[in-house]
Amino acid sequence: MAPINTRLPKGMRDFLPHEVLKREYVFGVITDVFQTFGFEPIATPTLEMLDTLLGKSGEEADKLIFHAQHPGGKEALALRYDLTVPLARYVAMHENDLSMPFRRYHIAPVWRGDRPQKGRYREFYQCDVDIVGVASMAADAEIVSLLVAALRRLGFADFTVHINNRKLLNGIGIYAGVPEAQSGDLYRSIDKLDKIGLDGVKKELAASGIADDAIGRMMDLLQYREDGLAALGSVRDQLRGVPIAQEGITEIEQMVDYLDALGVDQFTVDLAMVRGLGYYTGPVYETMITRPDNLGSVTGGGRYDRLIGLFRKESMPTTGSSLGIERIIDLMDLLDLYPAEVTRTVVQVLVSVFEAGTQGASLALANELRAAGIRTEAYMNPKRAIGKQVQYADRKGAQIVAFLGPDEIQAGRVKFKRLRDGHEVEVSRAEAAQAVRALLG
RNA sequence: GUGGCUGUGGUGCAGUGGUUAGCACGUCUGACUGUGGAUCAGAAGGUCGAGGGUUCAAAUCCCUCCAGCCACCCCA
Numbered sequence: 001m002a003p004i005n006t007r008l009p010k011g012m013r014d015f016l017p018h019e020v021l022k023r024e025y026v027f028g029v030i031t032d033v034f035q036t037f038g039f040e041p042i043a044t045p046t047l048e049m050l051d052t053l054l055g056k057s058g059e060e061a062d063k064l065i066f067h068a069q070h071p072g073g074k075e076a077l078a079l080r081y082d083l084t085v086p087l088a089r090y091v092a093m094h095e096n097d098l099s100m101p102f103r104r105y106h107i108a109p110v111w112r113g114d115r116p117q118k119g120r121y122r123e124f125y126q127c128d129v130d131i132v133g134v135a136s137m138a139a140d141a142e143i144v145s146l147l148v149a150a151l152r153r154l155g156f157a158d159f160t161v162h163i164n165n166r167k168l169l170n171g172i173g174i175y176a177g178v179p180e181a182q183s184g185d186l187y188r189s190i191d192k193l194d195k196i197g198l199d200g201v202k203k204e205l206a207a208s209g210i211a212d213d214a215i216g217r218m219m220d221l222l223q224y225r226e227d228g229l230a231a232l233g234s235v236r237d238q239l240r241g242v243p244i245a246q247e248g249i250t251e252i253e254q255m256v257d258y259l260d261a262l263g264v265d266q267f268t269v270d271l272a273m274v275r276g277l278g279y280y281t282g283p284v285y286e287t288m289i290t291r292p293d294n295l296g297s298v299t300g301g302g303r304y305d306r307l308i309g310l311f312r313k314e315s316m317p318t319t320g321s322s323l324g325i326e327r328i329i330d331l332m333d334l335l336d337l338y339p340a341e342v343t344r345t346v347v348q349v350l351v352s353v354f355e356a357g358t359q360g361a362s363l364a365l366a367n368e369l370r371a372a373g374i375r376t377e378a379y380m381n382p383k384r385a386i387g388k389q390v391q392y393a394d395r396k397g398a399q400i401v402a403f404l405g406p407d408e409i410q411a412g413r414v415k416f417k418r419l420r421d422g423h424e425v426e427v428s429r430a431e432a433a434q435a436v437r438a439l440l441g
Numbered sequence: 442g443u444g445g446c447u448g449u450g451g452u453g454c455a456g457u458g459g460u461u462a463g464c465a466c467g468u469c470u471g472a473c474u475g476u477g478g479a480u481c482a483g484a485a486g487g488u489c490g491a492g493g494g495u496u497c498a499a500a501u502c503c504c505u506c507c508a509g510c511c512a513c514c515c516c517a
Contacts, residue, residue, distance in 0.1 A: 007508075060515055063442090082517090110517090115442085117511065126517065188515090275516095300517065324517030354475065390477040405475055419477065 011114070011122025018344040018397070023125075025342045026154065026329055027107055030127050033150040034105040037142070039129055042104045044086045046111075050076035056085045056307065058278035064112040066122075079111040083128040083322065084279075084304070091132050091318075092311030100316070101133035107325075119327045130320025132308070137251055140283045140303060140319045141258030147287060147299050147321055148266050154328065155337035158291040159298070162270035165252050166280045166302070168235075171245020172221055172271075175238075176214040186210065190222070193272040198222065225271045229256065232269065251282055279304040285321065289331060298331070299323045344397030348375045349416075349436055352389040353382045354405040361409050365402060365432065372433030394419050400439055402432075 008014065015023065031041075047068055054062055066079040080086050083106045091102065107127045116122060129146060131139040144161050151159055169190075173183045185208040189201050196204070198219060205215045221238060224231035232249055239245035252269060259267060267285075275284040284302035301321025309315025332338060349369055353362040359382050366378035377398070379389050386403075393401045403415040408426070415426045418439045427435040 010508085058515095064515085112516080114516070115514090116509090120516075124517070297517070322517065327517060352476080385473075386476050387473075388477090392477090394477045401476075403476065407475085415476090417476070422477085424476090 009122065011116035011120075013121065013123075017346075021344070021346070022332070022338060022342055023325075023329060025338065026325060026332065027125075027127070029153050030150050030323060030325070031105070031107065033146065033153055034127075034129055037103075037129075037146045037149075039103045039105040042087075042090065042106050043108065044080070044083075044090055044106070046079055046109070047077045048080050048086060048089070050078040052089050053078050053081055053085055056088075056279060056310065057081065061278075064114050066111045066113050081112060082110050083108060083126050084130070084320070085307070087128070087130055087132075087320075088304075088307045088318075089311050091308055091316065095312070098132075101131055101139075103129075103131050105129045119330050121326060124326045127323040127325050128320060129323075130318055132318045133316050134319070135305070135317035137254040137283070138258050139317075140285075141255050141262055141264070143301065143319055143321050144255075144259060144267060144285055145262040145264045147285075147301075147323065148264050150323065151287065151298070151328075154332065155335070156289065156331070159266065159287055159289045161267040161285050161287045161299075162273040163252065163255065163267055163283065163285050164270055164273045165248035165283050167244050167251065167282060168239075168248030168271070169274060171239050171242040171248055172218065175221070175242050175245065176210075176217040178210055178214050178218075182208060182210060186218075187274040190218075190272050191274040193222065193225070222272060229269045231271060235271070248282070255283055275300055275302055279307045281305045283319065291335070297324065298327050343399075346375050347377045347393075347396065347398040348440060349377070349400045349402055350389070350393035350398045351376060351378045351402040351404065352386055352393075353379045354386065354403075356382045358382070358404065358406060358409060362402075362404050365404050365414060365429070368429070369402075369433055369436060372436075374433060374436050390417075390419075400436060 034041075050065075050067065053065055061081060065081050068077045068079050070077070087104070087106065091098065105128060107125060109123055109125050111123050114120060114122060129143060131143065144163070147161060169187060170183070173180075173186055176186075178186050186205065189204040189208065192204070193201055201222070202215055202219060205218065206212070221235060224234050224238075227234070232252060236246065236249050239249075256269070259265075273284065273286055275286060280302040282303035282305065285299075286297045286301075287299040289298055299321050301319070303317070303319040305317040306315050308318060349366075351362045351366045351369070353359050363378050366376045369376040379392070390401050399419060401417045401419065403417065408414050413426055413428050414432050415424060416432075416435055416439055417424045423439070425435055425439065
């Protein structure tokens with residue numbers, strides 16, 4: 001009989017034990033940083049009503065939403081596309097039970113019917129942190145500060161948070177005279193500045209049918225981009241007659257002040273950074289790893305003061321970011337950032353078994369070690385040669401093997417061998433757990 | 442949705458028209474009935490991604506489809 005073939009849905013993966021252990025380590029570090037900053041955990045269903053998700057993140061996003069229909073189902077359901085839109089729904093639904101401002105984090109899988117490629121999957125985890133109910137740029141600065149802290153805690157050193165502001169971008173569009181309908185094309189082209197250069201942007205804008213004089217004015221502004229923070233003064237002068245741009249610039253300046261207060265300096269003001277999602281209204285930020293530079297951004301977020309307003313009468317100012325955990329994990333491997341205590345197996349001690357008659361004694365020893373909080377596996381097949389049992393322990397990455405043969409049992413003792421260096425000790429049963437701890441060092 | 446590359450035992454590969462498709466690693470058994478990454482001997486494991494075509498003959502050439510990877514679009 002032909003076995004059933006084993007393929008997985010496109011863009012979805014299985015994880016081996018050692019991979020899960022690494023992922024859990026990353027989740028753990030990030031969770032710890034989130035909590036240190038005073039954020040609370042929440043959870044929401046993987047499925048939402050389709051209407052909850054549609055039309056929130058932009059047309060492109062709608063096309064990538066996974067529809068999830070039960071054969072007899074009457075209501076249209078979908079797998080969540082991100083954790084931000086569910087948050088907006090959640091806040092509107094539970095506002096009675098939440099104290100404002102509400103700071104929450106959420107680590108969970110999301111689904112996108114995207115075409116997979118490097119660092120990109122159809123099912124992947126996002127780690128979101130958001131502050132609901134604070135209009136001040138202090139909230140935005142705190143989010144950025146948190147992102148920097150989390151990345152540093154994971155061991156990243158070479159990265160930069162790029163900061164821009166949607167109001168400023170809008171203002172630039174207005175100043176250049178680009179019609180509202182074409183602002184999407186405009187932003188998209190600007191965002192590619194790094195990839196295609198000023199000339200490339202110019203060509204793309206022309207191809208989108210944007211007027212030459214508008215392009216010229218755009219180019220004048222984008223030239224300041226290199227100056228980062230220092231560009232703001234020139235841009236402010238240039239955009240003197242555009243109130244929305246002035247507002248955006250003021251927001252950036254305030255944010256920068258707060259970042260200084262928080263001791264954050266790993267950021268840059270980047271006039272050409274645009275975030276694709278449709279709901280952003282103010283500051284936007286995105287982190288680029290600067291050393292290996294092929295995996296794209298590793299965090300992305302911004303302020304979306306109007307999103308919650310789609311789910312209740314009045315909106316609430318909200319800002320937050322998502323950490324792209326999958327890319328972070330890929331990079332952790334690439335840069336070898338895992339500490340030694342992240343091991344390939346959960347097992348610290350493998351208790352070997354010599355013969356059928358001593359299996360009970362081996363189990364009893366395992367039980368004692370477990371009671372002392374040591375992660376212990378008892379080998380189950382007494383017929384298997386001891387050498388093979390040691391080999392098994394070594395292959396799977398266990399650190400210590402316990403030997404408990406007739407001689408030791410007779411003497412009330414036990415022998416432990418540390419596989420890393422072959423070092424062996426023999427101790428009384430009463431000292432077993434202590435000896436293991438010493439060997440684990 | 443568009444384009445490029447790839448598809449041979451569990452994994453990584455060789456084999457570019459000619460007898461029963463090879464190799465390495467892994468797995469299993471034994472030499473070794475109280476101790477690991479070694480050595481030796483042996484074994485299991487493949488409808489060569491699928492279907493069609495060309496040919497006396499196809500893993501090899503042609504067509505279609507499927508899948509994977511990479512890039513674009515977009516995004517974490």
